[in-house]
Amino acid sequence: MPVSSHELIAGFAEPVAASQQVFRAALKVMSEPGTLVETDYVEQAPKGLDLSTWQLALSLLDPDTRVWLSPTLAANDAVISNLRFHCQCPLVDAPKEADFAIALHNELPDLAELNWGTAEYPDRSTTLLVQVPGLNSAPFWTLSGPGIEQTRTLSIAGLPETFCADLIKSRQRFPLGIDIFWCCGNRLTALPRTTAIKAGMTEPSQNDKETC
C-alpha cells in the first residue's frame, strides 16, 4: 500500500532528544514493570493510534523491525502511511514473523501466534504493544518479580479473559515469552515476561477517575 500523503502528520519535533526520552520511559516501565509514566513529545498521533503507542513506534521502529498490526489498524490508511513514512518499517501479515506487534485490546492475537523466541535466543521474540481503554494502578492485578521490590498493583481495562489467562500461564515457559507495552492515551507501562501476575477478583473499571 503506498503512502497517502494527505494522512501524514508530523513526527517528533526534536527527533534525537524525543526518541531518547521516550526510550527512557520505555526502559523505566520495562525495568520497573507496572509503573505508569506519561510521554508528551508529540502533539498528535495518526487517527487510530494513542499518543503513547505512536511515540513508542517513533522511538523504537525502523527499517530493521518487522511490524504486525491488528486488523483494524492494518486497514487504517493513516496508521499505515505514517508508519511507512516515519519509521519505514516493513509490515508483515503473520504475527509470528513480527519483531513488534501492535494490537487493539479487542482484537488481540492469541499469545501462541506470536514469536516467543527460542531456548538459545529467547530475545528473538515479538514485543507486543497493546492499546487499552483504561490503565491505572488500582489493585486488580498484583505484580511481582524483577523490577518490583515487593508487589505492585496494576489495572488494565478491556482485556479478554482468555488472553489474561494465557498471559498468566505463559510465565511457566520462561525464558521464552512475550514482553508487552500497554498504551492508553499518553500513558504507558510494560510487563516483561518475568513479571508474575496474580489476578484480582473485580473487573477493572473503565470509568475510574484515574483512567487515562
Next chain:
Amino acid sequence: MSTATGYNFAYLDEQSKRMIRRAILKGVAIPGYQVPFGGREMPLPHGWGTGGMQVTASVIGEADKLKVIDQGADDTTNAVSIRRFFAHTAGVETTEQTAEATLIQTRHRIPERPLKANQILIYQVPIPEPLRFIEPRESETRKMHALSEYGAMQVKLYEDVARFGHIATSYDYPVMVNNRYMMDPSPIPKFDNPKMSMMPALQLFGAGFEKRIYAVPPFTRVESLDFDDHPFEVQSWEEACAICGSDHSFLDEVITDDNGSKMFVCSDTDYCGDRVAQGFVGSAADLPIAEMETEQ
C-alpha cells in the same frame, strides 16, 4: 549545548542507537541473558570500554548527569578519557559525585555509596560469557545457558575448594540472576558482588567486541555461586584507609617507597573525599600526600 560538529548527539547515529535500545529492552526483560547486538566500531579500542560506551550513548540524554569511573576512581586516565568523550559529543553535564549522577559508567567497581532508584549503572564488560574459560565455543555455551546446564562451573569452583580450601576466584566472580541465568558481573572484585542483588538502580552491561548486552533490573536477586559448606564471602582488610580511615570500603594498596612500604586507600575516590569532607581522618592525615589529595 556544545557537541562535536559533524557527529550526531553522543556520537552514534540514530539507527544504531535504536538497535542498541531494542537490545537493552530485551536484556531487561530476560535478566542475565546476553543479548547479541550489532556492536559498532567505536573510536576507542575494544577492551577499553566500547561496549559500555555504546550503551551509554544510547541511553544518555541532555538532562543526564554522567559520572565515569575506572577502578572506582573518577580521575584515572581511561575514566577521564570516556567522560571527555561524552562531554564533547553529547555536551552533557558530568559529575564525580555518585549521589548526583543519573548515569554511571564503570569499569571494575560498583561505587561504595548505595545507588538509588532512577540511577543507571553501566558496566564495561570485556568478556561477557561466564563459561568462556570452561568452554571457549560460543555454540556450546549458548546450549549450556539454554538448558541451565551450569554443572561445569560448580565443578571448577569445587576444584578450587579441594586445592586451596577456598573458592580462589577473587574478581569476575560468577553470579546467578533471578535464579535462572549464570552471569559474568564484569571484572569487579567479589567484594562488590553483594551490592548487585536487590539494587534499587538499573544495571546495564555492554561488551563491545563480543557484541553482547545484558541487564539486571532493579530489585532483582543476584546470587554469587557458592557451596553450603563453603559459603560466599568477600574480601576484608586488616588495615583502614590511610586518608579517610574507612574500615569498610574496598582498599587499594599503594607502594610508598623503594623498600616496599605500603599504605591502603579507598579505591572509590568520591566516597573517600566525601568522608574527608565530613571530618573523618585516616592514619596518613598529617602526611603531605593526604593534603595533596584533599587539595584536588
Next chain:
Amino acid sequence: MYVAVKGGEKAIDNAHALMRTQRRGDSAIAELSVDQIRQQLPLAVDRIMNEGSVYDPELAALALKQASGDAVEAIFLLRAYRTTLPRFGYSEPLDTEQMQVERRISGTFKDLPGGQILGSTYDYTHRLLDFSLLASGEAEVAPKEANALSEALAAGNSCPRVLELLNKEGLIEQSRENGEGDQTPRDLTREPIDYPAERGVRLQNLIRGDEGFLLSLSYASMRGYGDSHPFSGEMRTGCVSVELVPEELGFPIEVGEVLLTESEMVNQFQGSKDHPPQFTRGYGIAFGRAERKAMSVALVERALRADELGEEVLYPTQDQEFVLPHTDCVSANGFVSHLKLPHYVDFQSELEMIRRLRKEQRAGDEGMIEKEQEADV
C-alpha cells in the same frame, strides 16, 4: 604515588601533544603529503583499505600519515570513521570476469584463454637493496610494450576464470547450484555473527582480517595443521566497475570502479557417498594490489570449509570459532593493549587472595609440626 594518578586530564593532553611532535619528526625535513603516501606507498594504503573496509585511497593515506605509519592504528582510524557513514544502499554483485586485467597468473595451466599476464610484481626481483633510491635518483620508467595485453583482452573482451574451464568437465565443485540466485549476504558490521557462520559471513570476516594472522594460518594449514594441498588456479588484479540500482530508477547505473585482487585456489577432495571425486575451491578477494591477502584468505577460507565438506575438523585452522573471532586486528590490538589500563582493583583482589592462602597454608604447616612434636613427646 597515589597523587600520581591525579591530573589525568593534563597528562592525556601532554601525551597527545608529544605524540604529534614525534609524528612530525625533524621539522627541517619536508613534511610528507597525503598524496605522496597515496602515490608512493600504495601497497600500505591498500592494506589499510582492506582491513579498514573502506575503498578510499585518500582517506587510507591520511590515516597512515596520522598513525605514523602504524598499519593497525591507521586501520582503526578508518574503521572508526566508517561507522559514522550513512549507508545509501548495496551494490550489485561485482563481475570479476569483466575485470580490466592488469595482472593474471595461473599456477595450474601453462597457457589459457586470455593468457598469463605478469603485470607489475615484486616476484622474481632479487631482493637486493637498491642504493640508487637512497641517492634519490629518478626511477626507471617502464617501456610501453611492457604493458601489452593479449589482443583479445586489449579489445576489451571479458576474461573467463580459469576454474570455469574445469567446470565444463564437472571436475570442480559449483560455487552454487544451477539456477540458484544470488543470496544477499548478511552484513557483519551491522549484525553480530552466529556460529556456525555461513560462507558469505566467513569471507567477510576474513577479508577484514589481519593480513599477518591470515598469512600464518594459511601457512599452518599447508604444513600439516589442516588437510590442505592447494593449487593457485588463478590470481588476477584489475579494475572492476561497481553498479548500484537506485530505488527510483529500477535499473543499474555505474557509480565508479574499484581495483581488486582475486584469488581462486583449487584443492583436492576425495569425494563422498553423495559427491563424485572433484576439486574444491577456496576464494579470496581484496581491494587494491593485495595478493598476499587475497591468497591467504582463499587458503584459510578453504580450511574453514572442512565441516561443510564432511572433512574431520582436527586443527585450529579448520575451526571457525577459533579463526573468525581472532582475525580482527582492531579487536585483537584493543584487547592486548587494554592490559595497559589500570587493573589495580582486580590485582588487589588477587593479592588479598594469595596472601590469605599462603597464611592459611603456613598456619596449616605449623599446626602439623606442633601435632608431630606432640606425638613425639
